[in-house]
Amino acid sequence: MTEYRWNQSELAAGYDAGAMLVHPCYVQVQDAILAEMGCAGAADGLVVDLGGGSGRLVERVLDRWPDTTALIIDQSQAFLDLAAMRLERFGDRIAFACKRLQDDWRDVVTQPAAAIVSMSAIHHLDPGEKQQCYQRCFDSLRPGGLLLNGDEVRADADDEYRGQVERWAEHMQRLIDTNAVTPAMADALRGWRKRNVEQFAEPRSSGDDCHETAATQLSYFEAAGLKNTGVAWQRELWSLLKGQRVS
Numbered sequence: 001m002t003e004y005r006w007n008q009s010e011l012a013a014g015y016d017a018g019a020m021l022v023h024p025c026y027v028q029v030q031d032a033i034l035a036e037m038g039c040a041g042a043a044d045g046l047v048v049d050l051g052g053g054s055g056r057l058v059e060r061v062l063d064r065w066p067d068t069t070a071l072i073i074d075q076s077q078a079f080l081d082l083a084a085m086r087l088e089r090f091g092d093r094i095a096f097a098c099k100r101l102q103d104d105w106r107d108v109v110t111q112p113a114a115a116i117v118s119m120s121a122i123h124h125l126d127p128g129e130k131q132q133c134y135q136r137c138f139d140s141l142r143p144g145g146l147l148l149n150g151d152e153v154r155a156d157a158d159d160e161y162r163g164q165v166e167r168w169a170e171h172m173q174r175l176i177d178t179n180a181v182t183p184a185m186a187d188a189l190r191g192w193r194k195r196n197v198e199q200f201a202e203p204r205s206s207g208d209d210c211h212e213t214a215a216t217q218l219s220y221f222e223a224a225g226l227k228n229t230g231v232a233w234q235r236e237l238w239s240l241l242k243g244q245r246v247s
């Protein structure tokens, strides 16, 4: 079996170095997540980051709210090693769990979470896996807690979706052509283009980019028991989906 691409340490390092170049709205999605957490008072306890990678979002959370603790759940030890280095200064305010989001990760969430956040990770789950993951999010939140997923989200109309993936692929190509990303990252970007542009109409399976619309995913949120659901922010291929565990 081929190794899951996110587990290569060269790719983890390349993504960490290039995330803000590769993802045109990287900081904006983070800003939108932090703004939602601030408005809802969802930062005075445990914050869980699903697929939290090298810890860039959690770093901003822990810097902004000194009473917050955080847990990063990610299946890649290579990413978690980078996160551990980045977040060492926060001491016991940060914990890590090397787990797949497809598996039951609820046992590593040691207290009901004030917020569960995620960026650019949950779209790797197929529809059934997403539904299961969102149910586990509901189960792991405290009453009032927020689920915030800032992710690649498919537009309702196929031509709009196609335009969005093509524009992002062109952006990626410019980064490759100008050597703005590492060789491992350039390979990953070529793979993304192949899966999402050249094989646009082909079926996706778990681990691919299983883009689903906001409406579909918010229906999963609601089926899991989340309320106050909606799209908090949107641009091109990226949306911030939100929901709340009310009781």
Ligand SMILES: C[S@@+](CC[C@H](N)C(=O)[O-])C[C@H]1O[C@@H](n2cnc3c(N)ncnc32)[C@H](O)[C@@H]1O
Pocket: 006, 007, 015, 019, 050, 051, 052, 053, 054, 055, 056, 057, 073, 074, 075, 076, 079, 099, 100, 101, 102, 118, 119, 120, 121, 124
């Ligand atoms: C594009 S990176 C995003 C990292 C981080 N959230 C960020 O925005 O900087 C995708 C991350 O999701 C993780 N990931 C992908 N599929 C996963 C899965 N099935 N279970 C857990 N983590 C997963 C990868 O290991 C990687 O750290």
